Amino acid sequence: MRMSTWIRQHLAALRALLVLTAITGIAYPVAVFVIAQLPGLHDRADGSLITVDGEIVGSSLIGQSFTDKDGNALVQYFQSRPSAAGDGYDPLSAAASNLGPESIVDTLDADPAKVKSSLLSIVCARSKAVGDREGVDGSRPFCTENGVGAVLSVIGPSDVAGDVSHPVQVVSVNEACPAKPFLATYKGLRVDCANPGADYSVGRIVPIIGNISTDTPVPADAVTASGSGLDPHISPQYAAIQVARIAKARNIPQDEVRALVDAHTDGRTLGFLGEPRVNVVELNLDLDKRYPFPG
Template sequence: MKLSSLVRQHVAALRALLVLTVIVGGAYPLLVWLAAQLPGLHDKADGSIVQAGGKPVGSSLIGQLFTAADGTPLPQYLQSRPSMAGDGYDPMATSASNLGPESIVDAPDKPSLLTLVCTRSQDVAKLDGVDGARPFCTGGGVGAVLSVIGPRDTSGPMAGRVTHPVRVVSVNEPCTATTTPFLATYEGVRVECAKTDEDYSTGQLVPVHGAANASPEVPADAVTASGSGLDPDISPAYADQQADRIARVRGITADQVRTVIAAHTDGRALGFMGEPAVDVLAVNLALDQQRLGG
């Protein structure tokens, strides 16, 4: 290849690079920014920031915690659903726990999804004064899971199932001097509580439903985090559960709280997509404004 041809190719490539840099790196972002400043789009482009008293208090698109400095829920406010994003609702750490339905056995330094749900249910129930019992949860707020150890069936439809238990361990309940397992016996075998230095993985894992109602009083969104960890809304059922507690702390009636909740509840998109949702921040701001207004 002649030197002149090589130079022409490089000059053409450099010219294309400069033109695309100006268009894609300058003109296009500027055009998008100018469009975002149009009436009706400006607030959304700036993060849908919510103002109260002339000060930013949050975003309508990103949830937040309503807790004291030590993490204790503030009882006068509607509480958001759990968040696994950083320390909670951190936009720079949006994530889920990546724990699924098969996460039922606690690790030494990490509770299973089942135990997280059980513990949260107990905490929410204590705050709101309701029954926190859930299927497959112990009264102590951990997953009700047994490791059943013994000979297994090697054929047929029950292959892999322990046929004659010789030892049964409640795997999520550590032993202490006063610990008693959530279940006394299983198929005639005394249930033990787990010891931290023992491995029970050879046993068959058996979740125990227990006596709790199949429809728990504490709603699902009160004990599970959203996929993004940033969901700003909760279900009407969870909001309604909190109404009596909020009314008691604020010295108003539960009907007044429920009226505010209803005013900030959105129905299904287009009437059929998704589920109704309550805007937590909007409700809390309205409740504060109601107090200030007398």
């Protein structure tokens, strides 16, 4: 009797395994594949690939870098959002930088290979570069004029709250010597540049906001990477500050460039999800098609 019950239980389990395998392992995948081949869904199911003259040049779902071999922005193209995926937009290395808001102190070292920028300095450097390239004010709060984080280490005896009322040394921790610190003095003390390799964590780390407006023309998506590092979109605000450069490089009216940007701008999903966005890959391909770069 016990053996009979054991056999019946295992036969029932085997039947369930076979049925579920047929449904989830065969029927469902085949159904999804067939549905994906329907008109209107086929291109998306195949990866939303973009072809030019029969050659695959990218996907509308994955961004690309429009730079030269040295990483310099090509003046004739709209620039994409920064990417932290591998060397940039690598689908096999999709990831964020994993740097958070507390990453404000750079790792300085005499060996350039050991130098590591904080998230704050990365944002400051990108904002300055965008501002210089697009002819707008790229300065941001908590950033120096040279494009690094405006952060001090205030060293001295501290109270129970951690405040240093009588500092004995103040160091601009993100400006390596012999750089001239962004502040001459702080609390009556001269601000020193940082010696590469020195540890200033003994002091109180103080970010300095400065007198720069928070309403910067360089938007956040121009200086920060997306979570995946593959985002092909930028904000209309970032596209807008690039119009003048594109028009000059291609020798066309700015109104025509703006019209093309509008044509490649998608609104909020379902009218209320997310933000309006511009697909840079499709926009640049359309630019090349309509207004070939003379260079």
